[in-house]
Amino acid sequence: MLELIKHFGDEFNERTYIIADTDTISEDKAIAHEKxxxxxxxxxxxxxxxxxxxxxxxxxxxSTFHATVxxxxxxxxxxxxxxxxxxxxxxxxxxxxAAFFDMIRVIDTVIIYEESICRxxxxxxxxxxxxxxxxxxxxxxxxxxxxxxxxxxxYIHDLDKKEE
Amino acid sequence: MTCFVTVGTTLFDDLxxxxxxxxxxxxxxxxxxxxxxxxxxxxxxEQNVIDRVFEGVVADEGSTSFGGLEIEYYRFKPSICDDxxxxxxxIGHAGAGTCLEVLALHLPFITVTNDKLMDNHQAELAVQLxxxxxxxxxTPATLPETIxxxxxxxxxxxxxxTKKFVAEHIKQIVGVGKV
Numbered sequence: 001m002l003e004l005i006k007h008f009g010d011e012f013n014e015r016t017y018i019i020a021d022t023d024t025i026s027e028d029k030a031i032a033h034e035k036x037x038x039x040x041x042x043x044x045x046x047x048x049x050x051x052x053x054x055x056x057x058x059x060x061x062x063s064t065f066h067a068t069v070x071x072x073x074x075x076x077x078x079x080x081x082x083x084x085x086x087x088x089x090x091x092x093x094x095x096x097x098a099a100f101f102d103m104i105r106v107i108d109t110v111i112i113y114e115e116s117i118c119r120x121x122x123x124x125x126x127x128x129x130x131x132x133x134x135x136x137x138x139x140x141x142x143x144x145x146x147x148x149x150x151x152x153x154x155y156i157h158d159l160d161k162k163e164e
Numbered sequence: 165m166t167c168f169v170t171v172g173t174t175l176f177d178d179l180x181x182x183x184x185x186x187x188x189x190x191x192x193x194x195x196x197x198x199x200x201x202x203x204x205x206x207x208x209x210e211q212n213v214i215d216r217v218f219e220g221v222v223a224d225e226g227s228t229s230f231g232g233l234e235i236e237y238y239r240f241k242p243s244i245c246d247d248x249x250x251x252x253x254x255i256g257h258a259g260a261g262t263c264l265e266v267l268a269l270h271l272p273f274i275t276v277t278n279d280k281l282m283d284n285h286q287a288e289l290a291v292q293l294x295x296x297x298x299x300x301x302x303t304p305a306t307l308p309e310t311i312x313x314x315x316x317x318x319x320x321x322x323x324x325x326t327k328k329f330v331a332e333h334i335k336q337i338v339g340v341g342k343v
Contacts, residue, residue, distance in 0.1 A: 006331075
C-alpha cells in the first residue's frame with residue numbers, strides 16, 4: 001500500500017491510516033513515510049480486527065459488528081474523498097461504512113481495493129466479497145490471470161517493464 | 165560463498181532438515197557453497213541431523229563445521245536483510261514477503277513449498293514466479309536435485325512493478341489526475 005501512495009503528490013493532503021489493532025509494524029512505516037514527505041496532516045487510527053485467524057464464527061459476528069460501528073464513526077468524522085483498501089478482513093467494515101455514507105449522499109467517495117500480489121489465481125476472501133457485492137469503484141489486481149477470471153477487476157500493465 | 169536458508173516466521177522442519185541431508189550438502193558443495201547459514205524460526209532439527217551434523221548438541225543458535233562446510237544457525241533476528249544480501253544463493257520458504265525480498269536482490273533463489281500445508285495460497289505466488297523464470301520452485305523431497313539445476317544461475321531478473329500507473333489511474337477516477 002505504501003508503495004502505491006508514494007506516487008501520490010499533494011492531491012490527497014489529509015490522510016488517515018487505518019491499521020488493525022493487532023498490527024505492530026505498519027504504524028512505524030506510515031509515520032516514516034509521512035515524515036519523508038514533510039507532512040503533518042495525517043492521523044493513525046486503530047480498528048479492531050473483524051476476525052482473527054481461527055476465531056470462531058459466532059464471536060466473529062460480534063467483533064465484526066464492533067468493527068463496523070467503529071468504521072461508521074470514523075468515516076463520518078473524516079469524510080474521505082478516496083478510500084484505499086487492501087487485504088485483511090478489517091477492510092470490509094470500512095468499505096461498508098464508506099459505501100453507506102456515499103449512498104445517502106453525505107459524502108462522495110471513491111472506494112478502491114488493491115488485491116495483494118500474493119493472489120495469482122483467485123481473489124482473497126475480502127477481495128471476493130467486495131467484488132461480488134460490487135461495492136468498490138475499482139478493484140485492482142496484480143496478475144493478468146486474475147483479470148481473466150474476474151473481468152470487472154482492473155489490471156494495469158507496467159509499461160516500463162514492457163519496453164525492455 | 166554462503167547459502168542462506170530461511171523459513172521466515174513459519175514452522176518448516178522439513179526444509180531445514182532436508183537442507184542438511186547428505187545429498188543436499190554434497191550438491192551445495194558441488195556448486196561452490198562453503199557455508200550454510202540457516203534461519204530456522206520455531207523449527208527443530210530431527211535427531212538424525214543433530215547426531216550426524218551437530219554431534220548431538222543443538223541450542224537456539226550455534227555453529228559447526230561438517231564435511232568441509234561451515235554450518236551456522238539461529239532462530240530469529242530483527243532483520244535478516246544483511247544475511248540475505250551477503251548470500252551467494254538463497255533457499256527459502258515460499259512466503260510472498262521472502263520471495264519479493266530475495267528477488268529484489270537478484271540472487272539465485274530456490275523456494276521450497278511446504279507440501280504438508282493444505283490450501284497453501286502463499287505458494288501460488290512462488291509457482292507463478294517460477295513459471296515466469298524468476299526463481300526455482302520445489303518441495304523438500306526434490307530439493308537436492310533442484311540445487312544442481314543449471315537454471316539456478318540463469319534466472320531472469322525481477323523488477324518489482326512500479327505503482328506509478330496504478331496511482332495515476334486512481335487519481336483519474338477521483339478526478340484530480342492529469343488527463
